Amino acid sequence: xxxxxxxxxxxxxxxxxxxxxxxxxxxxxxxxxxxxxxxxxxxxxxxxxxxxxxxxxxxxxxxxxxxxxxxxxxxxxxxxxxxxxxxxxxxxxxxxxxxxxxxxxxxxxxxxxxxxxxxxxxxxxxxxxxxxxxxxxxxxxxxxxxxxxxxxxxxxxxxxxxxxxxxxxxxxxxxxxxxxxxxxxxxxxxxxxxxxxxxxxxxxxxxxxxxxxxxxxxxxxxxxxxxxxxxxxxxxxxxxxxxxxxxxxxxxxxxxxxxxxxxxxxxxxxxxxxxxxxxxxxxxxxxxxxxxxxxxxxxxxxxxxxxxxxxxxxxxxxxxxxxxxxxxxxxxxxxxxxxxxxxxxxxxxxx
Ligand SMILES: NC(=O)c1ccc[n+]([C@@H]2O[C@H](COP(=O)([O-])OP(=O)(O)OC[C@H]3O[C@@H](n4cnc5c(N)ncnc54)[C@H](O)[C@@H]3O)[C@@H](O)[C@H]2O)c1
Numbered sequence: 001x002x003x004x005x006x007x008x009x010x011x012x013x014x015x016x017x018x019x020x021x022x023x024x025x026x027x028x029x030x031x032x033x034x035x036x037x038x039x040x041x042x043x044x045x046x047x048x049x050x051x052x053x054x055x056x057x058x059x060x061x062x063x064x065x066x067x068x069x070x071x072x073x074x075x076x077x078x079x080x081x082x083x084x085x086x087x088x089x090x091x092x093x094x095x096x097x098x099x100x101x102x103x104x105x106x107x108x109x110x111x112x113x114x115x116x117x118x119x120x121x122x123x124x125x126x127x128x129x130x131x132x133x134x135x136x137x138x139x140x141x142x143x144x145x146x147x148x149x150x151x152x153x154x155x156x157x158x159x160x161x162x163x164x165x166x167x168x169x170x171x172x173x174x175x176x177x178x179x180x181x182x183x184x185x186x187x188x189x190x191x192x193x194x195x196x197x198x199x200x201x202x203x204x205x206x207x208x209x210x211x212x213x214x215x216x217x218x219x220x221x222x223x224x225x226x227x228x229x230x231x232x233x234x235x236x237x238x239x240x241x242x243x244x245x246x247x248x249x250x251x252x253x254x255x256x257x258x259x260x261x262x263x264x265x266x267x268x269x270x271x272x273x274x275x276x277x278x279x280x281x282x283x284x285x286x287x288x289x290x291x292x293x294x295x296x297x298x299x300x301x302x303x304x305x306x307x308x309x310x311x312x313x314x315x316x317x318x319x320x321x322x323x324x325x326x327x328x329x330x331x332x333x334x335x336x337x338x339x340x341x342x343x344x345x346x347x348x349x350x351x
Contacts, residue, residue, distance in 0.1 A: 003089070003302070004030040006058045008079065009070030010040035012093060016068055017047050019122075019291025026299035027066075033058050055079070059086035069093060072164040073172055077102045084115040091298070093120045094181055096315035098172035100323055100339065101347045103316040110312060118298050119315030123182040123239075124189055125293025126260030128253055131284050132190060135248065138280045140272055142246025144191055144224040149241050151180040152234035153256055157206055166208030168350045174210030176201065177322050180230040183239055183259070185318055190243065193221040193317075198334040199325040205233035216325060217334075247272035261289040323349050 005020060005027050007013040013032065020027040031050035034040035044051035058064055059082060067083040068091040069076060077097045083090045096119040097103050110117050135141055164170025171178060176199075187194060196219040201211035214230040224243075237256035242249065248269055253262035266281065268274040288296050294310060301309035324335040326349040339346065 001026075001303070003027050003065040003299070004063055005066045005068050006031045006033055006061070006064045007043075007068045007070060008033045008055060008058065009072075009093075010034040010036065010043055011070060013040075013068070013070035014043055016070060016091075016291055017043055019295055021047065022288070022292035023295050023299065027295060030064060031058060031061075055082075059083060059088065065089060066091060072170060073098060073178075074164065074170055077106065080106055080117060081109050084109050084113045084117065087113070087115070089116040089302070091118050091120065092315075094315075095172065095177050095319060095322070096312075097319070098350070099346070099348045100316065100319055100343070101341070103312075103319050104341070107312055107316070116302070117312050118301070118310050119312065119318075120294065121182065121185040121310045121314060121318070122290045122294045123257070123259060124186065124310070125287070125297065126258060126262075126289040127284065127287045128260040128262060128264035129186075129189075130260075130287040131264055131266070131281055132250055134280050134284050135250075135266065135277065136190075138276075140247045140276060140280065142272075144220070144222060145244045145246070146224060147191075147226045147241065147243040149180075149183045149187075149226065149228040151175065151183050151228070151230045151239055153179060153232050153237045153239075154234050155206065155212070155232040160206060160208055166206065166210055168209050171210060172350055173322060173326075174201070174203070174208065175212050175230045175232050176214050176325050177210075179232065180214065180228065181318055181322065182257075183241060184228065184321055185314065186241060187218070187220070187226065188314070188317055191220050191222060191224055191226075194321060194324075194337055195219050195221045196334050196336050197321070197324040197328050199328040201325070201329040205231065211329075214325070214329075245269075248277055258290050 029049045032040045033052045067088040069079045160166040198217040201214045205212040212232040216228040218226040238254045239256045239259040241252040249267045251265045252259045297308040323345045328335045
């Protein structure tokens with residue numbers, strides 16, 4: 001089946017449209033919707049789709065199967081609820097919503113409507129991630145001892161010219177919510193649940209309300225100890241993950257916004273041999289990257305072959321992690337996960 005999609009928001013929505021165009025066997029972009037028609041028009045022309053500024057009209061259109069929400073974060077919750085109630089399947093950019101409470105309310109609406117909602121975490125998809133999963137499947141990893149994550153990006157003052165960015169009201173958070181959320185999404189995917197967080201945050205790079213630097217110390221349920229360093233004041237844009245397993249050490253590619261797009265570096269640790277590792281890596285076939293990979297997993301899920309798609313639970317887990325980080329940073333104490341409705345920041349972490 002080919003699903004007909006309306007992309008809502010012509011900023012990052014442009015990259016979504018390019019991703020859908022890579023998988024025409026599954027998706028056709030039927031329209032681009034943005035209040036700023038001048039911004040969206042070139043995309044409509046490039047992709048040969050309809051142009052509109054009427055979100056309600058998109059929801060009323062029976063020919064649209066999927067609404068892909070690429071709006072500023074404070075609009076996600078309302079847009080998702082409206083789309084689900086209109087009977088649409090929904091894709092929604094990160095951060096899914098702006099509190100754990102809203103994530104749970106959204107889950108209720110999905111259940112009530114029998115709908116489908118998939119948050120966006122496209123960094124998971126690519127050859128590097130597929131290689132690591134193949135080594136897990138081959139039983140060559142063993143326990144993870146420790147690891148480091150780096151989100152070292154550069155955001156000049158002009159990045160914050162867009163009014164919702166850098167503010168609690170518009171963005172609901174800073175580098176932890178908007179930027180490092182991607183690399184932190186890889187942790188549960190590769191290592192299972194996070195058990196404990198200690199976080200320090202600061203605003204040191206730009207004159208904004210929200211944090212642009214963070215230092216995190218994490219303990220995974222498995223016992224692995226992970227540190228995560230986050231800044232938007234690096235001279236270049238680099239994302240990097242290093243994980244030390246019993247059987248090998250893996251270092252990701254450094255591409256800032258697609259760190260799984262290229263092959264990763266795997267160094268065997270005795271008694272595992274490099275030949276064993278290389279034999280597994282040689283069998284990893286062609287893998288779609290980023291948005292195209294994420295949309296392929298989504299099509300598989302919609303076709304009843306789920307398992308690799310980004311789930312609503314993944315979206316909630318990412319917000320639970322952010323909630324724990326803010327609580328730790330404000331109290332100066334470590335925070336144990338999971339968090340429930342009784343957590344003091346459950347309804348909102350916005351100060
Ligand atoms: N996954 C990623 O790698 C990634 C990268 C960048 C941004 N994002 C996320 O994508 C979302 C959008 O970010 P952006 O940088 O594209 O923002 P943006 O402000 O550049 O674009 C948002 C667009 O939405 C339009 N809009 C606002 N209200 C609307 C409405 N009611 N109806 C129709 N259009 C409306 C605006 O006119 C604007 O063109 C944010 O949640 C952001 O965090 C994700």
